Amino acid sequence: MAFWRRKKTDDAFSTSVLGLDKSVEELKAQEEAVEKELGVRFNKAIAKTRHSINDKLDTVFESRKKIDEAFLDELEEMLISTDIGVSTTFQILDSIRQGVSRAEISDLAALKQQMKKELLEILTGSVASGVASESETDVSIRPYVLMVVGVNGVGKTTTIGKLSQRIKDEGNEVMICAADTFRAAASEQLEIWSERAGVPLIQQKQGTDPAAVLFDALKSAKAKDADVLIVDTAGRLHNKSYLMAELEKMKRVAGREVEGAPHETLLVIDAVTGQNGLEQARQFLKTAEITGIVLTKLDGTAKGGIAVAISKELGLPIRYVGIGEGVNDLMVFDAESYVNGLFE
Numbered sequence: 338m339a340f341w342r343r344k345k346t347d348d349a350f351s352t353s354v355l356g357l358d359k360s361v362e363e364l365k366a367q368e369e370a371v372e373k374e375l376g377v378r379f380n381k382a383i384a385k386t387r388h389s390i391n392d393k394l395d396t397v398f399e400s401r402k403k404i405d406e407a408f409l410d411e412l413e414e415m416l417i418s419t420d421i422g423v424s425t426t427f428q429i430l431d432s433i434r435q436g437v438s439r440a441e442i443s444d445l446a447a448l449k450q451q452m453k454k455e456l457l458e459i460l461t462g463s464v465a466s467g468v469a470s471e472s473e474t475d476v477s478i479r480p481y482v483l484m485v486v487g488v489n490g491v492g493k494t495t496t497i498g499k500l501s502q503r504i505k506d507e508g509n510e511v512m513i514c515a516a517d518t519f520r521a522a523a524s525e526q527l528e529i530w531s532e533r534a535g536v537p538l539i540q541q542k543q544g545t546d547p548a549a550v551l552f553d554a555l556k557s558a559k560a561k562d563a564d565v566l567i568v569d570t571a572g573r574l575h576n577k578s579y580l581m582a583e584l585e586k587m588k589r590v591a592g593r594e595v596e597g598a599p600h601e602t603l604l605v606i607d608a609v610t611g612q613n614g615l616e617q618a619r620q621f622l623k624t625a626e627i628t629g630i631v632l633t634k635l636d637g638t639a640k641g642g643i644a645v646a647i648s649k650e651l652g653l654p655i656r657y658v659g660i661g662e663g664v665n666d667l668m669v670f671d672a673e674s675y676v677n678g679l680f681e
Contacts (some may be wrong), residue, residue, distance in 0.1 A: 389640075456476065
């Protein structure tokens with residue numbers, strides 16, 4: 338799977354490795370090898386959550402040997418402990434009870450299959466809202482404006498740096514707009530990332546109106562015919578009304594300069610914070626038009642079930658997940674890989 342699927346041409350094949358001297362077959366084989374490696378790394382990243390669900394499920398069933406109410410009580414407690422969410426937990430338990438009553442679920446394998454089915458339906462159902470893919474926007478509209486929001490400390494600036502590198506690596510012209518003019522450290526971090534990726538950074542002095550910085554960045558991106566403009570915003574709390582008003586102003590400026598902009602507004606959430614992160618997202622949704630979620634530090638928690646809770650309760654797609662410190666550790670979220678990985 339290519340990281341960025343918005344193509345400038347009609348080529349059916351897309352890869353992050355240009356490989357101009359290789360045949361399509363060789364490129365496809367190369368991409369398959371990369372995807373296999375990413376799949377292995379992703380499975381390692383969710384190992385803690387897998388242990389909280391799959392391994393514990395095996396242990397509980399081994400001691401009971403049957404699916405009864407006592408077993409389901411333990412399953413309920415186990416699922417809630419992964420931050421999968423109360424409503425999701427009840428949905429799964431109800432489906433299992435129905436399966437047991439119809440004699441469709443009588444062993445652990447059938448139970449796991451039903452759980453996988455419910456989780457996958459929740460995760461894939463969320464793509465009906467928000468923006469599930471950059472390819473939804475007509476390729477003739479440029480630059481594609483991607484705005485990133487979130488509270489401080491969740492990995493927002495790092496996510497922007499990794500996004501710029503990954504998207505550029507697939508042959509796109511990328512620019513970054515440093516519209517967090519409140520925190521000097523934010524611009525300094527972005528400077529490091531932009532230099533590393535070889536991506537132009539548009540910034541102004543601290544305290545400048547963020548909407549003015551964005552306006553300049555949009556003008557520059559259009560003049561240079563850039564494909565993507567990634568916009569950093571001030572880390573803000575949902576209860577700071579003036580910061581939320583500032584975000585709306587920035588969106589109006591973007592919309593005047595580029596049709597449909599911003600095309601995505603991504604909210605970055607730290608997976609380690611679990612239900613607290615979900616509450617942040619709920620509050621942001623009240624005041625900002627969030628189109629998707631970036632879930633960072635998924636490798637650092639046993640509560641990776643928060644991905645399911647976010648999808649079910651917010652109805653928003655999880656666009657990307659962070660599974661490590663490296664640039665390539667920011668991955669496009671794949672619901673099927675995630676669910677299968679929880680039960681392998």
